Amino acid sequence: MRWLVPGPKRIAALILLGGVAYFGVIGRNRYQVTSDFIVRLPQAPNSVTPSLLGSVLAGPTMLGSLEDGRFLSVYLTSPEVMARAFDKLKPETTYARKGIDIFAGLQKNATFDQRLSFFRRQVNVVPQDLTGVIQLTTTGLDPATAFKLNRFLLDEAENFLNTSNQNISRNQQTFAEQELENSRKRLAAAQQALADFNNRAGEINPAATAEATSTFISALEARLVDLQVEEGRLKRQFLDPSSPEVSYVSDQIAELRQQIDEERSKLVGPDAKNYNEKLAELRNLNTEVEFAEASVKASQLAADNSRLESQRQLKFLVLLSNPATPSGQSLDWRWKGLLSLVALLLVGWGLASFVLGISRRQ
Known part of the structure; x- marks a missing residue:
């Protein structure tokens, strides 16, 4: 009967075998859509040397686009954007759990926090430090959903830039005109x-x-x-x-x-x-x-x-890489997940060996 009790090696082998089975066969296909864009001003300052893209896209260096990219990375994963963009896709259907994969998808009757956490896992906004290009990657359980989510978020990013700049310009202009009116009254x-x-x-x-x-x-x-x-x-x-x-x-x-x-x-x-x-x-x-x-x-x-x-500071979004409906599944999550599982097993094995070694010495 002793052979029925699994040892550490057998447990590790079973976990690894289960991981290979899940990431290789059981796990549902994921599809990713990536688009690249940059935020620019309509007119470049005189101190900026025109780039290869011309004077219109030369803009004030990539630092402004990086700053806007950090703002967008927070805004595009906010609850407001989830309510406007993500809910349009009816995630209860498009991201519902199906089949034997119990990890992929949104669970039924999920709470607001669970929906928000799931939405943020499907969106990845990464500003590139060297170029200022902002990369937007969306994930879906089917190609059409991943593409639509990417398009919705691009529209939200453009609306955010236009709305925020218009509000700032309007407030500045209103304040300047109010001061002018006060001066005339005086x-x-x-x-x-x-x-x-x-x-x-x-x-x-x-x-x-x-x-x-x-x-x-x-x-x-x-x-x-x-x-x-x-x-x-x-x-x-x-x-x-x-x-x-x-x-x-x-x-x-x-x-x-x-x-x-x-x-x-x-x-x-x-x-x-x-x-x-x-x-x-x-x-x-x-x-x-x-x-x-x-x-x-x-x-x-x-x-x-x-x-x-206010007219000179208006910003606009320039698409460098348009999103496209993926023709095949994304394999990144499979091999990344498998490598992460192997790394965890190695770390766990090392810690267990270290603890057992100390206990035997004592």
Whole structure:
């Protein structure tokens, strides 16, 4: 009866024999469809040397395509894409388990997590580091299903690029236009405040009026100096300071001084013609108008640049290798699975021998 108890070698042989039987005969055929594409900008920057594909496909180096490929590798295996693309194929039928192969296909009444995990095993997105080319491989249990899944995912990738770029461009353009509108409102408010100030002041240009007043005061002061000189000369000529000639000039000097004081009060006095305060307020209003005008120009330039940049940054998907319906099954999974089984047996055998060796020494 001892020969009925399987030893380690017999167990390993039976496992290996079962693996050969499954991967060689029992396992259902798998079919793979591969397509290659690259993500490019419609216009290459001036600093990029045109490639063999021409200036349109030269683009900004492969780094941008690699980054987009990493995004697509996550997006194309997301639950949203599964709901839109994978469910179109009716996986309960096209990927249903059949025959004696209990491992291939989607189990009946699978949960959402099981469906998502199964879907991700059927899709493989690999960005090529050296070229920037993105390779999309889909697996199906029949050729038509594998081809349709690949086409659906290519459409999803193109829609994702278009939608994401359009949303980003729309948000940037909306923000730039909103800033332009705010700048225009600020300019209109500043101009209205300046007009209201001029209406309150009752003058078109208070600065010109203040300048004219200052010029007039300077002329009066010059006239005052002349009269003072004339008064001194008359006092020396007439010994009596109350003589009519001296009194006449003295009266002119007194009146001229009073007039100068009145004109100066118009510039610095507390009455309605306080030009110092008016000029300070006018300078602030003019500064606000100038700043608002500069802000409008900058916002207009930013909006135009944003519009041009959004058009230049639009990306598109270039197919380098179109998917095609496979004419034969894919054998990769068979020999990879068999080699993996052999490797596991060797590792297990080595670990078992190591453990047994230690136990015998003890």
